[in-house]
Amino acid sequence: MDSNLFPEGVTRCGLPKFSLWMAFVSIFFLWGVYAAVIIFANGIGVTGLDNYFGFGLWITFDLAVIALGAGAFFTGFLKYILKIDQLKNIVNLAVILGFLCYSGAMLILTMDIGQPIRAWFGYWHPNVHSMLTEVIFCITCYCTVLVIEFIPLILEQKQLNKIPFLHHFAHHLHVNMALFAGIGTFLSTFHQGSLGGMYGVMFGRPYAFRDGFFIWPWTFFLFVLSAVGSGPVFTVLVCTLIEKMTGKKLVDYKVKALMGKIAGSMLCLYMFFKIIDTWAWATGYLPSVGFTFDEMFYGNVYGKWLMWTELGLCGVVPAIMLITPSIRNNPTLLYTAAILDCIGISINRYVFTVQTIAIPVMPFDNWEIYTPNWAEWATSGMIVAYGALALSLCYRYLPVFPQEVKLNSNK
């Protein structure tokens, strides 16, 4: 029915099947919308957050999706600036994912701040000392860049592309894409870094506080490295998920392996510094403020197993797997490594946001446990559903995968 909207030369499932899928995802989306309405109407008192845990699932989710969305800027940088041409086959997906991750994070943020109507104060009364100010500026600018990167793809839709003006407009944007990729890289690097810096500068919180270089704590650089060490493989995972769901080959495996290699090299670099950082923190900084390494952990939700999983199973292991050609070239192993990598980075974002503030810094204070409630889960789920809906539409109607026709022609 809608087949003349499909990209040139591809096949898609029937409209009823597609509608069924969209309706299914919409259930989660609407559940989240319902929660969001309640939150806007009654305030964030309806969430599981409290005075001990001002930051919780939302911030963890934001930080994790922003790290995983880093595939966009890093792939763009490699493709347009370093001219690694093979990446053209996956860069569209990376850009879409980046856009969805960033816009999703911004949607969550509008709920997360207590006075959403004052959100613009961040630009009007900026505090130049605050890492969050840097985050606010970079996240909006970068989101704009992602929109600019996304637009030509939308304009390349078969019917839209027939309109001469739109065709030329898209072409011009394409020609200048290196410029936007450059700006995007700059903005996103800073912004990933500032997110790390946000925690690293909290000198009242020994779990997160780090000394550093100039005004930036080490966590600034560690967050950038961890994001570029996981974003590309997240893109690969999403691509593979779409392939599995649609039963089509969309991107040549060589490209995926290349993305794995890139992420793997970055992850190695990250793990190298992260391990040194953890060591210096545990043996140098913590004793200087009267803490021991053991005191930083508690029970299961804040247990040491999180750290070992993050650094070992989901850090060193995938790093080695991804840089070893024989492992990387095996799809199952590549995907396993990619999943471990993404889990590791998400754990990192969780401990930096929740564990950091769960630790009682005053000796007579107690550990508190934070459990997100349905309102936080529903709204986070809404963002995932929003991503799935948008991605499904993009896959169906936009020429996202340049190799799709060729890879599926001899079937």
Add this chain to the structure above:
Amino acid sequence: MQQIEFDTKWTMVIDVDKCTGCGACMVSCQAENNIAPMEDGSNKLKTLTWLLVYELNNGKDFPERESAYLPRPCMQCGKPACVPVCPVVATTKDEEGGIVSQIYPRCIGCRYCMAACPYHARYFGWFDPIWPEGMEKALSPSTSTRPRGVVEKCNFCHSRLLDARARARAEDMDPNKLPDGWYKPACLEACPTGAISFGDSKNPEHKVHDLIKDKNAFRLLESLGMDPQVYYISRRDWVREQSDNHLPKDKH
């Protein structure tokens, strides 16, 4: 962030050994600062308590068990963790006297300051303030009420400082050199045991000037270097030991 020194340093000194944990300070703080009671106050982590009384113990069993009560207002840190992180300059430390302000109409409710403050001295308005019938007529006229969604905290009853300064001006005195006892936070006035002292620790005529030099005086979490303007006094070693984190090998 560079630390600003002021000529006046409003300082609170709390004698932990005199505190009985009665909570009068907490109640007077609530009344003075128009802190709305919560409909359901069962979740203590969601209630607003600018000044919180902690119960400490020596970790021993009866009959050696001892308790102490430690009221915790905002420490008005010399090097506050909360100020540099605020993205919109809703909180600053730039007024003579060094009280860390919190500008409610400016606050966007991001709660980064709450995450940064290790003393848990900042509170978030999770719900709209609802006053029980009739109570809205008894609100304190000198303190603003806050909408939901902003962070609030103890400000040493700043409105009382303004009152004291106005009085000084009326009496032809220097409003920046208030005599001892002219400016008293509500908690101090309500304390039945006189555990709280307050004044300018840089002014030799103020009692707190000497009190902070007491050999039993201490501050919370000194090793973090936040330089609080709230001091505690206790003659009991085990209380002082709980003022900061120590490694087992440390000599207290």
